[in-house]
Amino acid sequence: EAGVTxxxxxxxxxxxxxxxxxxxxxxxxxxLYWYRRVMGKEIKFLLHFVKESKQDESGMPNNRFLAERTGGTYSTLKVQPAELEDSGVYFCASSLRGTGPSYEQYFGPGTRLTVT
Amino acid sequence: AQRVTQPEKLLSVFKGAPVELKCNYSYSGSPELFWYVQYSRQRLQLLLRHISRESIKGFTADLNKGETSFHLKKPFAQEEDSAMYYCALPTQGGSEKLVFGKGMKLTVNP
Incomplete structure (x- = not known):
């Protein structure tokens, strides 16, 4: 299996x-989870989908960020318009559905975003 | 609020030396803690979790509720242990999102 891509x-x-x-x-x-690591800082949660529904988007920094998961499969995270402080590594993770936090989150390799 | 503190950013040791990567947490209730590791050019992956009480790649971690710590230990470090290590805590409230420490870079020299 390819894992999270x-x-x-x-x-x-x-x-x-x-x-x-x-x-x-x-x-x-x-x-499905989105996290972000800004240089020099810790990895921070952005939002969490359960299937196509947003379970928790408390970590989204502002309304320039829009996440979707149509059909409950893949997800997109759009940044519009990008600002310099958005630079960082964006991680995605997925896990089986469960009622508690015991389910391992599997991480993708990350997308390194550089805003100049 | 839940918080994870990794007080040291860097640790450099020689092969065969013992290592201890410190992690302290802030949590009300019974926490569930993880150690994640990221090797060079690889993705973040789970190393171990405290409920498993198992040793992975020679690493162990004991949850100390009195000291609110979950330090990661290995008696004899190997060069392949060189990596970034993150302590993490799932939050309460159903989201299951992880709160991470800032991470620590372990370098094991030959």
């Missing part, structure tokens, strides 16, 4: 442009 692996854009990141979770995993 993310595209692109690296994106360099100018301030004010739009970027869309994609995540394909492991087949059968209902839970």
């Amino acid at each position: 993310q595209f692109p692996s690296h994106s360099v854009i100018e301030k004010g442009q739009t970027v869309t990141l994609r995540c394909d979770p492991i087949s059968g995993h209902d839970n």
